[in-house]
Amino acid sequence: xxxxxxxxxGLYAVLELxxxxxxxxxxxxxxxxxxxxxxxxxxxxxxxxxxGLVHAExxxxxxxxxxxxxxxxxxxxxxxLFEPMPGHRAKEPGEDTDIGAALQRVLAEIDEIAEAxxxxxxxxxxxxxxx
Amino acid sequence: xxxxxxxxxxxxxxxxxLDARLxxxxxxxxxQDMLARYAGGPPERHFLVxxxxxxxxxxxxxxxxxxxxxxxxxxxxxxxxxxxxxxxLKGTGSALFEALAARFKAQGVTRVRTLVDxxxxxxxxxxxxxxxxxxxxxxxxxxx
Numbered sequence: 001x002x003x004x005x006x007x008x009x010g011l012y013a014v015l016e017l018x019x020x021x022x023x024x025x026x027x028x029x030x031x032x033x034x035x036x037x038x039x040x041x042x043x044x045x046x047x048x049x050x051x052g053l054v055h056a057e058x059x060x061x062x063x064x065x066x067x068x069x070x071x072x073x074x075x076x077x078x079x080x081l082f083e084p085m086p087g088h089r090a091k092e093p094g095e096d097t098d099i100g101a102a103l104q105r106v107l108a109e110i111d112e113i114a115e116a117x118x119x120x121x122x123x124x125x126x127x128x129x130x131x
Numbered sequence: 132x133x134x135x136x137x138x139x140x141x142x143x144x145x146x147x148x149l150d151a152r153l154x155x156x157x158x159x160x161x162x163q164d165m166l167a168r169y170a171g172g173p174p175e176r177h178f179l180v181x182x183x184x185x186x187x188x189x190x191x192x193x194x195x196x197x198x199x200x201x202x203x204x205x206x207x208x209x210x211x212x213x214x215x216x217x218x219x220l221k222g223t224g225s226a227l228f229e230a231l232a233a234r235f236k237a238q239g240v241t242r243v244r245t246l247v248d249x250x251x252x253x254x255x256x257x258x259x260x261x262x263x264x265x266x267x268x269x270x271x272x273x274x275x
Contacts, residue, residue: 071220074256112249117265120255129262 001114007082009036009044014053014078017066018123026063044082051081070127076118085115133189133223135230138170138178145188146180153213165211169193177234181214181223190214192227194245196238201268207235209245212254228261246270 003011012034017025027045031038045064048054053068094100138146143166147159169178175196181189192212198205209231214224232243244266247255 074252116249116252116255119252120259122256122260125256125260128260 003079004082005040006044006047007079009034009041010048010078010082011075012036013041013045013064014048014066014068014073015123015126017054017064018068018070018073019127021066021070024057024061024063024065029063047081048078053078068123070124071122073123074119075121075123075126076115079118132184133181133218133221133226134184135179135181135226138166138180138191138193140166140170142166142170142180142188142191146191149188149191149213149215153216165193169195175238177231179227179230179234181227183218188215189218190223190227192231194231194235194243196235196240203268205240206242206244207232207238207240209243212257224257225261 013030016030016033017023027042028038030045031041034041045054045056049056049064053066053073054064055067057063057065092100095104143159143163146166147157147162150162151157151159166178169176176193177195178191178193180191183189190213192209194207194209194211196205196207209228212224212227214227235243243263245258245263247258249255
């Protein structure tokens with residue numbers, strides 16, 4: 001399964017911050033940790049802050065702090081902020097043909113398994129035993 | 132404080148009542164049969180209950196070691212697990228799972244498996260939190 005860069009960065013940032021909810025990390029700290037651009041990560045962090053998963057602290061020692069619930073939040077909750085929900089994408093040409101419909105059934109099956117997997121893994125589970 | 136012990140025939144009423152409350156389906160005859168076959172049955176079968184300090188049923192788990200089904204080497208299978216909703220998030224389910232896994236391990240198997248409805252994210256999350264991941268088999272299904 002291929003995730004967009006923003007999704008991957010969102011997961012990295014949330015998991016790193018959730019590791020210690022009392023800790024504040026700047027976007028530069030996080031960008032350096034994962035070897036990605038600060039600019040790209042800053043945009044992702046804004047999305048996470050709007051969703052209430054992290055809180056932006058202002059000031060010289062400012063940065064981001066995890067404010068979600070590690071036991072309740074799942075990978076799907078983060079993925080859904082950046083990716084279209086599985087099975088909720090725009091219609092593609094050819095889908096109304098019998099071959100297109102048969103292909104859709106296979107793709108929907110894959111989507112359903114991916115969604116079940118992402119919804120079943122909480123941040124707590126990920127941090128307790130990275131798989 | 133939760134204590135884990137093997138189930139006994141006298142647990143039937145509480146087990147059937149907890150399951151009926153959680154699933155909305157009364158199936159006392161099924162649980163009577165399960166207890167007869169799993170509680171005090173062959174050593175590869177296990178039916179454990181968790182009870183509170185006051186002796187009330189907090190939850191139960193049932194499973195057995197099965198060999199060569201679908202071509203797979205022996206593994207411990209979890210068939211049923213239920214925890215009283217009032218006692219969830221307090222480690223009862225984990226204690227039941229660990230007690231069953233320890234019994235499987237003592238019998239020489241190195242894998243534990245189960246089958247879960249992929250839309251039941253609560254139970255999926257529970258097994259994930261126990262360290263379980265997707266197994267080697269894929270269940271297939273067809274309308275008849």
